[in-house]
Amino acid sequence: MRRSSALARARDSSQRPFSNENDNENPRTKKRKLAEKITPCVSAQDVKISGREALSAVNSQQELITAPFSTGELLPSLSCLGQVDWEGTRMASEEVEALLNMKMTGKAKFDLKGRNDQMMEYIKKLRSCIRQLLQVESAYILQKEQQQIELQEERKIWKETETKFKVKQDELEAGLLEVNQRCSVLEEISAKSEAARQEGLLRHEKDSEALRAAADERVHLLEETEKLRKEASSAIQQVETLQDINRRLQEYNTSLQQYNSKLQSDAAQAIEENSRTQKEKVAILETLGTVRGNNSALQTQLDTVKASLLAETTQRSFIKEELIRLRGELQRALEEKEKAQAELQALTTENARFRELTGKSAAEIEVITSQAAALEERYHTQTEQLRLVKQQLDLANKRLEVAEASLAWQRKEGHDSISKLEQLQKQLAEADQKLHEGELLRRKLHNTIQELKGNIRVFCRVRPLLPDEEDSGGDSAVVQYPNSGELVGHAIELFQPQGQKYTFTFDKVFGPEAAQEDVFIEISQLVQSALDGYKVCIFAYGQTGSGKTHTMLGHPDNLDQRGVIPRSVEQIFQSSQALQAQGWKFTMQASMLEIYNETIRDLLANSRRTSLDSQRSDGGTPAKQHVVKHEPNGNTFVTDLTIVEVSSWKEVSSLLRRAAQSRTVGKTAMNDHSSRSHCVFTLRITGTNESTEQQVHGVLNLIDLAGSERLSRSCATGERLKETQAINKSLSSLGDVILAIGNKENHIPYRNSKLTYLLQPCLGGDSKTLMFVNIAPDSKSLNESLCSLRFAAKVNACEIGVPRRHTNARLPEARLSNN
Numbered sequence: 098m099r100r101s102s103a104l105a106r107a108r109d110s111s112q113r114p115f116s117n118e119n120d121n122e123n124p125r126t127k128k129r130k131l132a133e134k135i136t137p138c139v140s141a142q143d144v145k146i147s148g149r150e151a152l153s154a155v156n157s158q159q160e161l162i163t164a165p166f167s168t169g170e171l172l173p174s175l176s177c178l179g180q181v182d183w184e185g186t187r188m189a190s191e192e193v194e195a196l197l198n199m200k201m202t203g204k205a206k207f208d209l210k211g212r213n214d215q216m217m218e219y220i221k222k223l224r225s226c227i228r229q230l231l232q233v234e235s236a237y238i239l240q241k242e243q244q245q246i247e248l249q250e251e252r253k254i255w256k257e258t259e260t261k262f263k264v265k266q267d268e269l270e271a272g273l274l275e276v277n278q279r280c281s282v283l284e285e286i287s288a289k290s291e292a293a294r295q296e297g298l299l300r301h302e303k304d305s306e307a308l309r310a311a312a313d314e315r316v317h318l319l320e321e322t323e324k325l326r327k328e329a330s331s332a333i334q335q336v337e338t339l340q341d342i343n344r345r346l347q348e349y350n351t352s353l354q355q356y357n358s359k360l361q362s363d364a365a366q367a368i369e370e371n372s373r374t375q376k377e378k379v380a381i382l383e384t385l386g387t388v389r390g391n392n393s394a395l396q397t398q399l400d401t402v403k404a405s406l407l408a409e410t411t412q413r414s415f416i417k418e419e420l421i422r423l424r425g426e427l428q429r430a431l432e433e434k435e436k437a438q439a440e441l442q443a444l445t446t447e448n449a450r451f452r453e454l455t456g457k458s459a460a461e462i463e464v465i466t467s468q469a470a471a472l473e474e475r476y477h478t479q480t481e482q483l484r485l486v487k488q489q490l491d492l493a494n495k496r497l498e499v500a501e502a503s504l505a506w507q508r509k510e511g512h513d514s515i516s517k518l519e520q521l522q523k524q525l526a527e528a529d530q531k532l533h534e535g536e537l538l539r540r541k542l543h544n545t546i547q548e549l550k551g552n553i554r555v556f557c558r559v560r561p562l563l564p565d566e567e568d569s570g571g572d573s574a575v576v577q578y579p580n581s582g583e584l585v586g587h588a589i590e591l592f593q594p595q596g597q598k599y600t601f602t603f604d605k606v607f608g609p610e611a612a613q614e615d616v617f618i619e620i621s622q623l624v625q626s627a628l629d630g631y632k633v634c635i636f637a638y639g640q641t642g643s644g645k646t647h648t649m650l651g652h653p654d655n656l657d658q659r660g661v662i663p664r665s666v667e668q669i670f671q672s673s674q675a676l677q678a679q680g681w682k683f684t685m686q687a688s689m690l691e692i693y694n695e696t697i698r699d700l701l702a703n704s705r706r707t708s709l710d711s712q713r714s715d716g717g718t719p720a721k722q723h724v725v726k727h728e729p730n731g732n733t734f735v736t737d738l739t740i741v742e743v744s745s746w747k748e749v750s751s752l753l754r755r756a757a758q759s760r761t762v763g764k765t766a767m768n769d770h771s772s773r774s775h776c777v778f779t780l781r782i783t784g785t786n787e788s789t790e791q792q793v794h795g796v797l798n799l800i801d802l803a804g805s806e807r808l809s810r811s812c813a814t815g816e817r818l819k820e821t822q823a824i825n826k827s828l829s830s831l832g833d834v835i836l837a838i839g840n841k842e843n844h845i846p847y848r849n850s851k852l853t854y855l856l857q858p859c860l861g862g863d864s865k866t867l868m869f870v871n872i873a874p875d876s877k878s879l880n881e882s883l884c885s886l887r888f889a890a891k892v893n894a895c896e897i898g899v900p901r902r903h904t905n906a907r908l909p910e911a912r913l914s915n916n
């Protein structure tokens with residue numbers, strides 16, 4: 098084993114270089130390299146152990162076996178054999194080569210001795226060489242003999258082996274025969290099985306094909322099934338929705354029928370009541386007119402009476418004063434009379450005393466007599482005056498009595514007319530109240546009919562002429578309102594300079610005199626339904642400067658000038674607080690966004706820049722990308738939008754201020770402070786009643802759209818032009834969507850603009866939607882107004898479906914509140 102492995106190693110190591118070396122090398126170099134390789138590989142011990150093997154090792158080098166026996170080519174073998182310790186003398190192949198090629202040089206031609214020596218030396222070397230070769234030969238012979246012995250042994254072994262082989266061969270042949278037979282059997286079987294296999298393969302292929310087809314079919318079927326399942330589920334959903342709608346419609350229908358019959362009777366009653374009320378009203382108004390006439394007559398009379406009473410009172414006080422004066426005078430006259438009587442008495446006494454004394458002259462007596470006569474005269478005059486004064490006093494007393502009697506009568510008359518007036522006023526208030534209730538009932542019925550019809554409601558609002566429009570001769574006569582009949586408050590007429598008239602009717606038309614409160618009263622019911630779990634959407638549409646922002650926002654801090662958003666939020670908060678008594682708890686979440694140049698921007702984001710330009714020029718971080726998402730449950734939300742929980746109007750007010758600072762506005766040819774974006778305020782309302790475990794989810798969307806305007810009128814350039822184009826594109830998409838809904842088309846192009854995609858649930862869903870169409874009344878805006886009104890008329894005709902209440906428990910049909 099060791100030997101064969103050594104030889105194998107030698108073979109390996111000797112063969113490997115050839116296989117790797119360049120084939121283009123000449124054979125001599127190859128042989129030399131081989132000799133060099135063999136030399137270290139085959140040890141003397143190996144050769145001694147088995148010369149045959151050593152030779153076979155040498156012979157295995159094909160080159161050596163087949164090479165002719167030339168000196169140069171022998172040398173590798175010699176050097177190889179030279180490793181065997183023949184005599185201890187070895188000659189290098191170069192030396193043998195040099196010896197053979199050696200030339201006799203260096204000696205003179207006639208230096209025979211020198212040349213002889215040289216020759217002798219050469220011969221000596223040759224002899225040594227020949228000796229070596231002889232040694233090699235004898236070694237070969239020895240080896241050959243040895244090999245022959247080994248060969249014989251080998252042959253013997255081989256013979257034995259051959260016999261064994263023969264036996265074995267026979268056995269094997271017999272086995273082979275058997276094997277062949279078996280093989281043929283097997284071949285037959287194999288052929289059969291091959292055929293079967295082929296058949297199987299074919300079948301397998303067919304099966305695989307069928308399997309593949311089946312798999313494809315299965316995938317297809319699965320897809321189909323999935324599709325069908327989806328279709329089925331959507332169909333089921335649709336069916337459920339339809340059933341639900343149907344049921345609700347049936348309920349609606351029954352309730353409507355009931356309601357209708359009730360309404361009819363109510364309406365008949367209301368009509369009767371109304372006509373009665375109208376008659377009463379007319380009568381009352383007539384009475385009121387008469388009463389007012391009477392009243393004014395009475396009032397005049399009262400005034401006259403009051404004046405005469407005043408005159409009487411003045412006269413009475415004057416008479417009283419006169420009486421007092423006369424009484425004083427009478428008193429004085431009486432005193433003077435008494436004094437004169439006393440003087441007369443004294444004079445008479447003195448006269449008598451004189452007469453008695455007879456010492457007084459007749460002249461003195463004459464004087465005294467005349468004095469006494471004068472005194473008597475005065476006394477008589479004063480008595481007469483006193484009588485006259487007494488007469489006057491009696492007269493004055495009588496006049497006073499008459500005046501007091503007439504005053505008492507007039508007072509009574511006044512009281513009577515006042516109580517009559519009060520009665521009439523009470524009747525008038527009652528009639529007004531009835532009229533108001535009738536109007537409320539009418540509005541409620543109208544709302545119900547509109548809800549059942551599923552239409553978008555449209556209110557038209559015409560703003561007053563602005564001061565500069567009045568200055569520039571703006572003519573309000575282009576817009577008029579019918580002032581009699583059914584159309585009062587519901588129609589608007591536009592007159593073209595050529596005299597052409599266009600009449601549009603809407604759910605409500607507000608003229609320039611309509612206050613913010615009047616507008617809100619009309620929509621308060623709708624706003625209220627957000628608290629009942631409805632989705633409510635109110636948006637303002639109109640040309641730039643027509644009053645959309647005024648209507649939707651107004652001036653939030655001015656009580657009278659507050660628009661729809663502040664009033665709605667306040668009403669919602671008030672009503673939600675009132676509902677707390679019934680166990681309801683509400684949470685409100687507010688958000689505000691604008692759509693500017695087809696990009697959604699968060700108006701409540703803290704990091705928001707106030708100007709778009711700064712966003713572009715400072716190279717700062719771009720604002721977040723907001724995307725509108727519609728959830729399968731019907732909810733719509735905008736990604737990454739700031740949502741603030743609010744619990745009071747004050748909080749909302751500060752949010753509105755924050756948003757107003759962030760909103761994109763600019764100056765246009767038509768409005769100094771124009772909104773250049775669509776602004777959407779959203780209030781999400783969640784109400785929970787812990788005792789009844791009811792929940793409502795309402796949404797209030799209040800939208801101030803950017804102004805619609807024609808580029809020619811807006812005179813926009815640059816950034817404004819881009820804005821205007823974006824605004825017009827989104828508004829025209831809104832028109833397309835409404836047209837498609839109106840035409841009941843299969844595909845509604847909601848995705849054509851961010852605005853329509855955001856408004857999708859309001860336009861085509863189950864929400865209550867109202868649109869304000871704002872109109873500027875000046876003659877320059879006539880064409881824009883006509884476009885806006887035509888658009889609004891289309892919207893008004895658009896049926897979007899029946900509004901649905903979003904609750905997670907069955908609520909009684911009654912509203913949460915009756916505001």
Ligand SMILES: Nc1ncnc2c1ncn2[C@@H]1O[C@H](COP(=O)(O)OP(=O)(O)OP(=O)(O)O)[C@@H](O)[C@H]1O
Nearest residue numbers: 560561641642643644645646647768771772803804
């Ligand atoms: N009903 C109204 N009563 C009094 N003033 C009004 C009324 N409506 C609008 N205005 C005034 O008209 C001007 C333009 O109104 P507003 O800014 O609301 O128009 P807009 O339609 O929102 O314009 P834009 O689309 O350009 O934003 C404002 O000065 C506003 O105060």
